[in-house]
Amino acid sequence: MGRRIGARIVQAVVVLWVVATLAFILIHAAPGDPFGYDAPSVTPAVRAHWRHLYGYDRPLGTQYVLWLRNLARGDLGYSVSMHEPVRDALANALPRTLYLMGVAVVASFALGIGLALFQVRRLGTRRARWAGAVALFFYSLPDFWLALVLLLAFAYWWPILPAGYPVDMVMHGYMAPWPAFVDRLRHLVLPALTLTLLTTAAVARFQRQELLDVLPLDFVRTARAKGLDERAVIRRHVLRNALIPTITLFGLALPALLGGAVFVEKIYAWQGMGWLAISAIGMRDYPLVLAAVLVGTAMVVLGNLVADLAYVAADPRLRVG
Amino acid sequence: MAEPLLAIEDLRTYFYTAAGVARAVDGLSLAVAPGETVGVVGESGCGKSVSALSILRLVSPPGRIEPGSRILFEGRDLLALDERAMRAIRGRRIAMVFQEPMTALNPVFTVGDQVAEVARIHARASRAVAWKQAVAMLDRVGIPAPDERAREYPHQLSGGMRQRVMIAMALMMKPALLIADEPTTALDVTIQAQILELLAELQREYGMSVLLITHDLGVVAETASRVVVMYGGEAVEQAPVAALFAAPHHPYTRGLLAAMPRLGLLRERLQTIPGTVPAPTAWPDGCRFRDRCSSAWERCAAEHPPVYPIAPGHESRCHLAHEPARRDGPAAAGGRAVRA
């Protein structure tokens, strides 16, 4: 088991290295460079000076080594659009993204597993088919579309919730602790709901199939032969086994969840990493965009590592013997 | 025979599949007396496992027990019980041991947990009490160091130990009837003997009845007092063990006996029954065995054979009982054992 963990950590490091290299190649293969913007005051001399300042005039090999060394130190470059080091910009944005995604992950896995259980318990009934159809519908919705529709519905037509930002940008600073907390929650509802609905659908579809795969296995029959009622058979014997693959789904769903977060953050002006990356596109702030990709990859790799360890912990066949 | 503990009357379990209706069990009748061991023998596909599942009403869709079937147990028709009353019987009055102990045990729970669960369901035992009972039971079925073994997972045990766990689980509530579906098929030969011996020993100790389902006549010879031979979803011959081996009546039984490997018998003398079991979606009219039977004549195609009494406690579904002269010589249907 120790070897397994070790191998996974090595693999994680290799993935990060490959992506960092890819990012380096992208920057240098792309047309223009970060100092390409047009302004009367930016003379060729100024550009040359900047190039020298940021090391862009050195040999590619040296730049590559420097790039990796800086990355390892957590130095991701300077963000032209935010007027601060990329690291600082991300340090503010990342917690907001993690907060939003964390809420969505917990809610959607709980709801998705519940929905799958509902479908499997009432297999073949009209209500189960309806639940499946609803899951398929939400599974098919574009993230930005759902975000906008919910925004339109609950912030304009029936304005019960704020339209954007993590907190009330004007008043939040003046609020007492309790109203400030409520303010936070109210701003969280729509973005978290959007992400949750989309992810719930995916989790439910996956979990349903896993439950159906376990249902015909021999030990389920043994559980019934013991005299357990069907509820307990599914809750205890089937679900416990069917949840193990769902742990991997957590790792696999992270990239999609991050993708969804990009759109949700943009539409609700939730100033997290996705929002930052999108804003950076408009400003041609490439270091920030690439840093978002790198940090996103790191999140996925880390999430997969955690999922893998949890998988080993959850499956006695891997844990012992 | 005394008042039977279990009486199956005209059991029919059909599977409604895309390929047609598979009549896996089609008119099975048999009885088990208290304290008796009955062996049910047949090739795979004859409906013996589905019969076992039907007794516990564990046939899942698209399988269905047809109306008109009756399974009388301790005087009550199990097929008329509601689901709740049926659950009170499963694992408590009737328990089951399955063929493949690796897959029949849940891989993610300790074996102690799984054995204790039975007491928790049926005796409402507390976690600690149930655990203690489980460990005692594991000890009883011959598992060494039961305290430690109880904390292990199925994959950590050997095949024989796993089957002992299954038996412990089945016997937790001292059931009146134990159904053992090919309990030794998945095990090594030496382990097989141990498990059979354990079953026989526990049966004497608890005074329970055993319905032993197997394809292996050798197993039946060692453990059962009576044999039911199944073919085509029904019982074709029933007899006390000694009578069945000494004087088998049904050509199918004779074929099975001829195909049985015996010590000292040269390999090439072993015979097989020609042909294959017909599909359960299309039993032939008349006698279901007639296509493979060397004695078959027109009547076998025209008339489904009823149960003919052969001797006290011995009956056979073969028209030969009526017209014995039609039986072929011993060479044809493969009756090496025939000298009746």
Next chain:
Amino acid sequence: MSADGVDRARRAWARLSPGARAAAGVIAVFALASLLAPWLAPYRVGQQIDIVHLASLPPSWAHPFGTDRYSRDVFTRILYGGRVSLSIATLAVVVSATVGTLYGAVAGYAGGAVDTVMMRVIDALLSVPRVLMLIAVLALWSPVPVAALVLLIGLTGWFDIARLVRAQALALREREFVVAARALGAGPARIVRRHVLPNVLGPVIVAGALAVGNVIVLEAGLSFLGIGVHEPLASWGMMFQDATDQFVSAWWAVIFPGAAIVATVLAFNTLGDALRDVLDPRQLPGHAALEPPETAHG
């Protein structure tokens, strides 16, 4: 397609649920409508009818889906947008399916160390968040030609198909007819072509149908961010983006392209689900009984 293939397709169609047939119908209607856009559309593509008087008109008989703020007929734009959205999605999935099938077939058929390494590479690639990566690349090269967009989307979407094909190929490798072919001296390329590829076709079609739905959403999202399709082309996602900042006042310019996306994606996913049920009996509940009952347990 061989006669056998036609026959199989006909039987598969017969087993589809009414919902799945409706989905196939929706896809056919959208495909046909975008194909025939020049004849069906009431206006020319990109035509600004009357920027002064006829901008941001609500739906009416003259303009069933209204007009946008540049006085373009939304219905016309949806017909032409369907051409862009559907062809990008289909072509990108063809790229994904081709690369994924080849990669998976090679890995699965080769087995051993080659397979291990090839699968580790996929694991690594799966860790890169696709949307963020596409955003970065498209932003750096913006504006990207449509062909490059198709390639980029296609080349970031083949991992699941490769895994699927690899698993099938791995199983097929041990099957008698493949072993027999190998014993008769058939080379690996021939075996992959003659035995592995035809057998993975079904699952790849299912994955492809689901992937088309996925890619339509992805392309729409990228265009929505302004880094996907560029003028003068317009996809549904772009129309959506054009109109978002006025969705309170001119909701029709947002709702109709959005509905077109949702309906198409829903149709592809419904069809994909149904095809999976038909082509792969293992996914069906109660499948054990499709075999003779006794074999299931002894």
